[in-house]
Amino acid sequence: MSVRLCGIELAHPVLNGSGTFDAIAARRAFGDELLAQFPFSAFVSKTITPEPRAGNPPPRLWETPSGLINSIGLPNRGLESFLESDLPQLAELGVPLIVSVMGTSHAEFARLVTGVAAREEVSALELNVSCPNVESGLIVGESPGETCSLLEAVRPLTPKPLIVKLTPNVSPAPVAVAAAEGGADAVSLINTLRATATDPGGGRPWLGGGRGGLSGAAVRPIALLQVREVAAAVTVPVIGMGGVSTGAHAGDLIEAGATAVAVGTESFRDPMAGRRVASELERELRRLSSV
Amino acid sequence: MSVRLCGIELAHPVLNGSGTFDAIAARRAFGDELLAQFPFSAFVSKTITPEPRAGNPPPRLWETPSGLINSIGLPNRGLESFLESDLPQLAELGVPLIVSVMGTSHAEFARLVTGVAAREEVSALELNVSCPNVESGLIVGESPGETCSLLEAVRPLTPKPLIVKLTPNVSPAPVAVAAAEGGADAVSLINTLRATATDPGGGRPWLGGGRGGLSGAAVRPIALLQVREVAAAVTVPVIGMGGVSTGAHAGDLIEAGATAVAVGTESFRDPMAGRRVASELERELRRLSSV
Amino acid sequence: MRSAATPGLGARVTASLGRRACEVTRNVQAGGYRIFSALDRDGPEPAAGQFYMLATEAGWSAEEGRPYLARAFSVADCEPGPEGVRLDFLVHAVGPATRRLCALGEGERLWLHGPLGRPFAPPAELAPVTAGAILVGGGIGIAPLALWRRRLAGAGIPSRVLLGFRDSERSGGLDLFRCSEIKLASEDGHRGHHGHVTDLLEVMLEGDDAGSAAVYACGPPAMLEAVRLLCREHGVACELALEAPMACGFGACFGCAVPLAGGGYMRLCVDGPVVGGEEIETALVPGGGGH
C-alpha cells in the first residue's frame, strides 16, 4: 500500500486534510499512544500565515445535512512561532511533514515558502490559494492566471515539492493545469465549498464570519468528479479529498486518478479515521483488482 | 403571501424547479384532484430544446448522503411538439406558466424564445444556460460575457419576462449582474452542482451519462450563500432554490433576498411538498416578523 | 384500452393525491425477507402490478444521510377493511432503505404515496383466445404476482404459477402463495426442479395450450430477459414487471428510463412498471434490480 508522492515515500495513501487534525492538541488529549498509531502516513499542518491570526468570531460551526460548515478563519500563531514551537513537536510524529501556507501577496507567500522550506523537518509545502491576492483583488485559486504567476514567483525559492490546494468553487481543471505549468509538483482538492446558514432563532446569519466552507459526506460526489477531471487534465500527482469516511470512498478517488487521499471532517467523528480508512482501502483495492 | 414576480401575480412565493415536476404525468398519476390543489403558484416546465431529445442512457440517478445526483440529459419532445401537445394541457393547470428553454447557440435560443413567447398561455420564459455555446465552446452560464451577449440577442424578441437560471458551479454574482445588464427580468438559482459516482460493484462510473448534477438537502447551505450574494448584487428579483424541503428553508432564502423560492428534489419525496412549504412559509414569515 | 370483460381487473388505479402517513400493523419474517403491512386509511385498493413509494416517518436517512429518497415497492397483497386498505409488502434488506423498512415496528408510521404505475393487464387483452395465465416469478420479485394470482382467481381466470429461488433464504416470498398450486425451481436444488424457473416455463410453453396463454413475470433482470426471449420465440404474449432506480414514482424526475425497442426511453414509473415484452429493448435495465 506504500506510495510515492513527489518523491516522498508514504507507508499508505491516507493523509489528513489541512486544518482538520491538530497533532499537538491530539497528543495532549490522547497521549503518546497517538504517536504509536498515528493515523496518517504524512501530516499536513493547519494553514499558517506570516503573522498570527485570532480567527473568526464564534459561532464557527454549523452542522448541515450530512455535512459541516466551518468558518474558522485560519487562526494560527504565525510563521515565526510555528517554526519555533510547533515544528519541533510535529517532527516527533515520525511521518513526513507537509506545511500548508497562505499569504495575500506574492511577497507574503515568498516569505512563508522561504521560511518553511529552509527547515529540514519539512518534506513538502502546500499552498492554500483560497484567498484573495490583495494586489489584484482576485481569489488566487479561482484564476488560472493568478495561480500560475504565484507559482512562478515561489517555485524558484525551494527545490522541495510544492502542492497547490485547489478550490472547488470554480471548475478546478484549468487552475490545476496552470499550477502544473507554473511548476507545482502536485495538486490537492477539494477545499471546502462556500456556504452559509441562518440563525434558526431569527433571520441573521449564524456564523460569526458570515459565511464559511462546506465539507463532509455532503460534498463527496462533487469532490469525486473534480478529482477525476483534474487527474485527467494534469500529469502531476493528485491528492484527493472531500467527504472521505471509508476505504471505499478513498478507493473511488484513487480509481478517479488520485495518488493519495486525505481525510478531513471524518477525523472529527472518529479521531482514528485515517487509520481505519487506510486499512479499509487496502481491502478495497484488493477487491477492485480482483473484479 | 401573494407576491409579484416580474409583473406576474402569484398566490404564494413557491414555484417548482424546472425538471422536477411534470404536471401532465402527475395529473395522470393523481387525477384531477391535482388541479384543485396544485402545489405551486406558477408552473415551470422542464427545459425544452429545439429538437426532441431522448436523454441520457440509464442509470440516471444516484442517491448521495442527503442528496441526489441526476444525469437525465434533458429528454423532451422538442419545441414543436411541446407547443402543440404539452402547452394546452399545462394551460389547464390554472397557474401562470414559465417555460424553460435551452439552446446551444444564439440562433437556437432565438428560435425557442420566439416560438414560446408567441403563445399567450406563457407568462414568462426561463433560460437554462447550463450548457455550452457550440460556437464559443464555453458554458454560457459560467461566463458573464456569454450570458450578457445571449441576453442581448434574445431580449429584443419578446416583451415577456426573461428569467436566467444560474449555475452554482462558478460564483454566480458576476453572471447575475451580466444577465441583468443584458436585460434579464429575474434570475433563478441554484441549478445542480456537477458531481459523479462510482459503481459500487467496480471502478466504473455509475451514471450512464458519466456525470450529473447534485441537488437536495446536501446543497442547501451552498444555495443559501449564492442566493444571498446574488440578491445583494442585482436589483432584479431572485428566485431562490436548492434543497428547500420546509418553510423554514424557504424563509431563509427569502431573508437572503429571494422574491420567490422553488422546490425541486423535495417534490420527489413528497408530491405535495410545494403546498406544504408554502403554508409552513406563511407561518415562518409571521414568526420572523414578530422576532 | 382495458377490456370490460372482467370489470376493474387490470385497470390502472389512480393514486390518492400526495403522500400520507400510514400505520404499520404487522412485520414478520419470511425466509430471508420481511413481510410488513400498513393500513392505508385514505387510499384506493391498488391493482396488481402497481407500486407505492415508501419511506419511514422516523429514522429515514439513518445511514450517513441515506436513504434520502422514498423507494418503490410492489404491493404483494391487499385487503380492504372497515378502517382502510391493508397493504402488504415483501421486502429484502439490501441497502439503507430496505434495512430500515425491515426494522419497522408495529405502530410505527410510514410515508406512502400511490398506488402508482401501470398494472398487469388481463390475459384476454394480451392473447385473443386465452387459455389463462402463466405467472413466472423469482426471488423477491414474486410480490406483485401474489396479488395478481388472487385477482385472477377472483375473476375466475385460471393461472399456473412457476416460482424460482436461488436458495431457501430467498424463498421467503412463497409465504404469499400459501394456498395455491405452484411449480417450484431452485438453483441449489433445495426444493422442486433443480435449476432455473425458466426451464419450467420452457417445458410449459412447448406444451399444447400455451400459445394462447399470457405470461406474467417478475424477478431478477436476467430471469426476465430469459422469459422475454422464450416468449418471443414461442409467440406467446408476456408482461414483465421491471425495476429501475426511481426518485419520484410519478413521472417527475425522468430518472427511471428503460430503453424502448424502437429507440428512446420510457419512464418506468408511469409507462410501467409492467411492460409488454415487445415494448422494450431489454429487461436488463442498467442500474435496475441491483439485487
Place this chain on the structure above:
Amino acid sequence: MRSAATPGLGARVTASLGRRACEVTRNVQAGGYRIFSALDRDGPEPAAGQFYMLATEAGWSAEEGRPYLARAFSVADCEPGPEGVRLDFLVHAVGPATRRLCALGEGERLWLHGPLGRPFAPPAELAPVTAGAILVGGGIGIAPLALWRRRLAGAGIPSRVLLGFRDSERSGGLDLFRCSEIKLASEDGHRGHHGHVTDLLEVMLEGDDAGSAAVYACGPPAMLEAVRLLCREHGVACELALEAPMACGFGACFGCAVPLAGGGYMRLCVDGPVVGGEEIETALVPGGGGH
C-alpha cells in the same frame, strides 16, 4: 499545576486513543430529561468536568442527514466496576442528536471518545485558604457538578450546593444529587427559593466565610455570566463549565472558540470546558448553550 493535596482530584485524565463502541446499560426518565449509562470497557475513569464525544452506532443522521457529527456531553456520574467504567450522562432532547440519544435502548451501542478537556480544579488551587466549595448549577447544566460533589466529598472537602431550575420539567437533574444537602431555587416557584439560583449565591457570598470559598458553576450562559460577575465583585475565585459548538472535542477543528479576557480565543475543548472566571471575556459564548 494541580496540587498534590488530594491526589488525582481534579487532574486531567488522558483519553483512550480513538473512539470505541460502548454498550448502553440503562436509560431512564429524570423529569424532562433522560439519564443513560454506558459501559466503557477500555477507558479510564474521568475527572469531574471532563466530557465525552458521543454518537449512536445506528441511526445517527436519522433526521435528514443530521446529527452528522458527534456531540459533547459531560459525565454526570461514573463508577468503575469489574467490566469497565460505568458512565452516566444527563441529556435534554433539544435537537437531532439529543433526541436520538434519549431514545437509546438498553443493549444498543454508542460510539464514544474521551474523557476530554480540562476538569474542575480543587478548591485549594483556586483559593489559598479554602473554606470549601460552593457548587452552583442550573437546569441540564448540573450534570458535571454531580460528579464533582461526589469527588469532593470523597476527598473530605466540604461543599455547599445551590441548584436552580426554570420549572419542575427542567429539574430532572436533581435525581443525580439524591443524598446531598442542597439549596434550591426555581423560577416558577415550584420548589425552594422563588427566583434565580444566583440570588442564593449572592446571599451566600455576602456571608462570613465565603471570601475563601471556591465557586464552581455550570448551567445556562446567562446564569454563568451572572455567577462570574458576582464572584468578581466579591473577590471569590470561580470556575465555570462552558458550552460551545464542538465538532471534534480534541482540538482538531478550532470550532469551539471562546473569547479570552485578554483578546483572542481559546479552544474550549482543550483549554476548557472548565475555565476560570477571569480567563474569559464573557460566559455568553455566541452559539453555545442554545437551550
